[in-house]
Amino acid sequence: MSTVLDRRTRIVDSAIELIATRGLRALTHRALDTALDLPAGSTSYYFRTKRALIEAVVDRIHTRSRDDFASMRRDLNDQVTTANIARWLDRLLAHRRDHLIVRHALLVDLMGDAELRSRLTASLFSLDKARELFAAFGSRTPESDAADFIAVLEGILFDRYAGARMHLPAGTAGSIRQLERILAVHLSGLGERPIRMGLGSR
Structure with missing residues (x-):
């Protein structure tokens, strides 16, 4: 469970950094996968939609x-x-x-x-x-x-x-x-x- 929570936290913190440095339009599941060097689809596994990502932020x-x-x-x-x-x-x-x-x-x-x-x-x-x-x-x-x-x-x-x-x-x-x-x-x-x-x- 802690691994899941840690990965979710990493994704959310990366989303915050991405928005702060590149703007809200840059926030995509693919961009977060790339930023965190995760397999494609990893972010969407934890946060199905952009709305879910924003709620987490x-x-x-x-x-x-x-x-x-x-x-x-x-x-x-x-x-x-x-x-x-x-x-x-x-x-x-x-x-x-x-x-x-x-x-x-x-x-x-x-x-x-x-x-x-x-x-x-x-x-x-x-x-x-x-x-x-x-x-x-x-x-x-x-x-x-x-x-x-x-x-x-x-x-x-x-x-x-x-x-x-x-x-x-x-x-x-x-x-x-x-x-x-x-x-x-x-x-x-x-x-x-x-x-x-x-x-x-x-």
């Missing part, structure tokens, strides 16, 4: 996000500050750039697929948890403040992995400072009271 991004956020909460002492949020975003940029690119490509491609889009939309940031965060900050409009903040986070990430500042290297002190400056401006009216982490995907 969505699940992989969602699960990895959930696990990473749980780990980050422990590492950053479970507190929300602009510095800790900046460190979290920098980790995403440094270690999961392919996931960010693929998530964006699929969000655009799956405009008519409410089920998969909802999973992708919530795969990095939880609106419910962000709402709780702003309520704890004392916001009078936690619903709209949470939605606005998630939009800011999405924009910050896009700017760094595909936008005008994609040249800035992640995983550096300068990267974290750049991210923190933007967050500080947006959160300046809320103060810097640390509270329990509550932004990540469920």
